[in-house]
Amino acid sequence: xxxxxxxxxxxxxxxxxxxxxxxxxxxxxxxxxxxxxxxxxxxxxxxxxxxxxxxxxxxxxxxxxxxxxxxxxxxxxxxxxxxxxxxxxxxxxxxxxxxxxxxxxxxxxxxxxxxxxxxxxxxxxxxxxxxxxxxxxxxxxxxxxxxxxxxxxxxxxxxxxxxxxxxxxxxxxxxxxxxxxxxxxxxxxxxxxxxxxxxxxxxxxxxxxxxxxxxxxxxxxxxxxxxxxxxxxxxxxxxxxxxxxxxxxxxxxxxxxxxxxxxxxxxxxxxxxxxxxxxxxxxxxxxxxxxxxxxxxxxxxxxxxxxxxxxxxxxxxxxxxxxxxxxxxxxxxxxxxxxxxxxxxxxxxxxxxxxxxxxxxxxxxxxxxxxxxxxxxxxxxxxxxxx
Numbered sequence: 001x002x003x004x005x006x007x008x009x010x011x012x013x014x015x016x017x018x019x020x021x022x023x024x025x026x027x028x029x030x031x032x033x034x035x036x037x038x039x040x041x042x043x044x045x046x047x048x049x050x051x052x053x054x055x056x057x058x059x060x061x062x063x064x065x066x067x068x069x070x071x072x073x074x075x076x077x078x079x080x081x082x083x084x085x086x087x088x089x090x091x092x093x094x095x096x097x098x099x100x101x102x103x104x105x106x107x108x109x110x111x112x113x114x115x116x117x118x119x120x121x122x123x124x125x126x127x128x129x130x131x132x133x134x135x136x137x138x139x140x141x142x143x144x145x146x147x148x149x150x151x152x153x154x155x156x157x158x159x160x161x162x163x164x165x166x167x168x169x170x171x172x173x174x175x176x177x178x179x180x181x182x183x184x185x186x187x188x189x190x191x192x193x194x195x196x197x198x199x200x201x202x203x204x205x206x207x208x209x210x211x212x213x214x215x216x217x218x219x220x221x222x223x224x225x226x227x228x229x230x231x232x233x234x235x236x237x238x239x240x241x242x243x244x245x246x247x248x249x250x251x252x253x254x255x256x257x258x259x260x261x262x263x264x265x266x267x268x269x270x271x272x273x274x275x276x277x278x279x280x281x282x283x284x285x286x287x288x289x290x291x292x293x294x295x296x297x298x299x300x301x302x303x304x305x306x307x308x309x310x311x312x313x314x315x316x317x318x319x320x321x322x323x324x325x326x327x328x329x330x331x332x333x334x335x336x337x338x339x340x341x342x343x344x345x346x347x348x349x350x351x352x353x354x355x356x357x358x359x360x361x362x363x364x365x366x367x368x369x370x371x372x373x374x375x376x377x378x379x380x381x382x383x384x385x386x387x
Contacts, residue, residue: 076106096122100129103136112140116156123160123217133160151177159217162210170210175247178203204243204264212239220272228273233265233281240265262286280309284317295325299335306341307387315346333362344380353380
């Protein structure tokens with residue numbers, strides 16, 4: 001029950017935003033706390049749900065909202081709270097019905113992005129809400145005619161069209177939006193490092209999924225359940241090349257279009273499908289063509305393949321990169337370590353141990369590295385896996 005309470009409170013901000021969009025004659029309460037907007041009505045509901053998890057009395061909840069917050073739109077607040085409750089309890093069908101009620105009842109007052117957001121959610125399941133999603137998306141596009149935002153919002157409509165089998169129009173809408181996303185726009189990745197061109201990568205993945213007849217309208221969890229481990233870059237290369245040749249070349253020079261396509265493919269397998277093994281193939285091609293510019297690049301890229309790949313042909317390519325780095329003395333404490341790991345993973349155990357011993361000597365003044373290198377050497381000597 002504690003986990004439910006914690007998860008339920010996460011939606012405080014989202015609830016307040018939607019309540020503002022859904023309000024008609026009554027204005028929702030705004031309360032500032034720690035610089036975050038939240039809805040005080042949810043505190044009461046949260047406490048109630050903790051005690052009545054199995055069978056909430058929504059009439060009672062509505063009455064309590066009315067009593068405590070008469071200035072709020074109680075109907076919209078109650079239905080949105082129900083939607084979040086169904087989300088937390090895993091009842092997706094009833095959750096989507098609540099969202100459909102909200103959009104159909106209050107959607108005229110919403111911002112365009114709220115309408116397309118709800119449309120994108122309800123089309124993930126086959127419960128007959130596609131006509132409603134089409135209606136909301138068209139309402140959103142009417143509010144943003146011939147604007148960059150309109151092109152962005154039209155991508156949701158493309159998802160719906162793709163689901164209905166209108167592949168040509170879906171590709172046209174996503175293709176129209178592709179150029180509005182800058183490839184150099186920075187964003188913070190999960191590992192706290194900077195990445196670039198997130199929206200561009202997502203748009204490329206959308207194009208790829210439609211071209212390859214994948215279910216572009218699903219969320220990432222659904223896509224992973226359906227495709228992870230069942231698709232790979234080698235088999236998908238034809239479709240990725242289509243994205244490059246039909247769309248990216250209109251925006252980039254041929255060589256740049258190819259490199260951007262490979263970055264999009266890397267994003268698809270790693271971030272959307274959460275398939276690290278599938279990510280390696282486009283990474284190897286990208287590294288060979290565009291990213292093995294220095295000894296440091298070659299060593300780092302070889303290490304990525306070492307730690308993520310299980311395919312001998314990929315490891316062989318990484319081994320060749322690593323071999324070219326060994327002559328530079330200033331980097332040998334790193335390059336010997338990488339080279340040793342690749343040798344060992346490919347079955348050249350004696351040679352691997354020799355190079356790992358050399359690397360260990362070179363990091364003698366670094367306690368942390370010494371321990372790390374010694375651990376790998378011990379595994380090699382015992383014939384144990386190093387990754």
